[in-house]
Amino acid sequence: MIELxxxxxxxxKKECIKNGHFKAYPYQITSIIGESGTGKSSLLYLIAMLTSKSCKYYYNGKLLExxxxxKSNFRNKEISFISQDSILIDTISVEENIKLYLQMSKSNYTVDDLLKEINLQDKKHAMPNNLSGGERQRVALACAIAKDSKIILGDEITSALDDENKKIVTKILRKCANQGKIVILVSHEDNIIENSDRIYRIEHLELILEKETSINSNTNSEVDNRNNTSCFRIFKNLFYSNKKYNLRRLLISVVVMSFIFLSALIFVTSNKKLNNENYSTNNLSINKLLAVSDESGFFHQIDGQLGCSIHFIENQEPLDTSIINQLNNLDHIKKSxxxxxxxxxxxxxxxxFENMTIKVFRDNKEILKRSNENTISVDKDYPFSIIPFFPEDEFVSNDSGIYVNSNMAYYYNIEVGDILELEINVPYAMLELNSQETSTFDDNIKAKTYYPVSCLGNKVPYKDKVxxxxxxxSQLDNEVYLHHSIMEKMINEQVEKYQKNEIEINYNIFEGYSSIMDLKPYAKAIFVDKKENVLKVQNDINEISDAVFAYNEYQSILELENNSEQIKNDTIKLAIVCILIIVTGVIIIEIFYLKKYKSTYMMLKLIGYSEKKKNKIFIIHGLYQGLIILCTAMIVYIIGSIPLIIALKTKENILLVRSSFPDFYNTFTGYAVFSWQHFIFFTCILGLILIISHFGMKVFYDRIDTIKWLRGK
Known part of the structure; x- marks a missing residue:
């Protein structure tokens, strides 16, 4: 029995009921009637423990304080509430709505049984938004029956029904009362009033008992032990089963992660343009210039088409002495x-013509070079050059030893620690042809005549450790780096032998078409004091004469560095804006997504779930959404990395990719490293967004007054 x-x-300031007294018994239908605005629904909310209006509440003779x-626990165990608008959880189907309540009870009903009772078998898989008002009322009644509570409260639950369905609902309510339940209804319907055992009218601030029928049975004071439904089962009903919203979430996650994937790729690409010295020449000084003799005009005419660098020099015209003197007098030169x-x-x-040779030894065993199959070289051997490095170069060590570039290491299977036995072509004299040739590199540049010059050399053995x-x-350049002092010593030894006539030269072969000259430097390695002065020194050298060309392999970078700070600032601003756009967009999407679950959260409050249980359900929901984002991100990144994964299957394939698509390879190699940092960062950001969004919406929903929500305010 309920007594208030x-x-x-x-x-x-408006009073509706003053010092009222209300009783409702099991096995009976109790109706509350009266004019609109007299407080009928408010009384029902008071009985449902949804409000804290002043009264003394007795249940089975026991005062409840x-x-x-x-109150939530009592509502969860003892009360089924059917609101005036027949509120259902809009994000799940009729079947899942009823299942949610069945899980809370020990009822033997099935979903099909209940749908049959309310005559809605064909609406099992329908969404609540697709139901008419009358259909929603009947589904809400089915949910109340499924919960199998001792108290059923209904607010105008037949207002949208036709006469036939009113009879069906009245019959169901009578059946519930006959099972010993307390049924309390607010209604204007004659059909309900006529079938009520007790009727209270609210009039002139009084709660008047108009009709009273004898009680059919004694009340049972024992509290029903209901099923303690696990949070995971509730989550499965409320969220996991919602395929429509899960698919939408998945699509949103794919779009967001694809955008992040592309942003990482774009960032790496643009970052490469500003920092391309990080690839291939990261061990050479940015302050270094090569001043090359250019009698032929070759370097001047291909300026701007040099690619990343030129280390070895094939057109060895000697630098004029006057040019060398002018070079030595330039400002800002630290060392040459x-x-x-x-x-x-x-x-x-x-x-x-003699070719250099190389042998690779590892653990006293000779290591063979790669075969020519599936490589870009068609020669029997892989041509290579010996390049000097200097103390000012940013090598790991300037100690005695050999460096090789990655191409050389690949073709000759070289590893750090291997021993190389080389036969090196060391120049000792220069050979100038007597006949002039004309340079014809570019139609837009005036042709230039010159005497071709090459070097005479002698093969010298050299052995050292890598x-x-x-x-x-470049995929075409194979290079071995020796310390300049070692190379200088080799040259001096061979020049000395040449001057002492210890090197056999057949002058008859060269007589008539060429002249043998003493070896002179055909280039100068110049180190500038400061990075900021490199471009100035380079321009000063090029202004000395057309016969000298100053080249810096970082020239494009140095030109960009005049604006690099602004570019970096703009990039940072753009990155911040992009991140804010992504974060804001995801928050908006998340809020709209969670708004769909407003009815879910409010229904959990109405049903009487505890704060702890509601929090657990929404934490599981948040983790589930996070798992979707994480899995989606992994899939997007793996798919995006497929080209590189395929290329890395064999070294031959990666070579083909590198040689055929160098820009793609460079960008993607950098991306492969950077993207996972990008991925982790944005996954953390999105995880934070999920936490903030879920927490924010929970706080927002907690502040919503249940009564106002039921009234649609």
């Missing part, structure tokens, strides 16, 4: 060196 004493209900937590390269093929004293591998900037 000293009932006082008012709205602001509950706090909010106790004579620059020679040992080229793969060089003419010997008998006129025969102490480092340098990233290559």
């Amino acid at each position: 004493k000293n009932i006082n209900i008012s709205f602001g 509950f706090n909010e937590k106790d 060196y004579d620059y020679y390269t040992f080229n793969y093929s060089m003419s010997s004293g008998n006129g025969i 102490i480092g591998i340098i990233d290559s900037n």
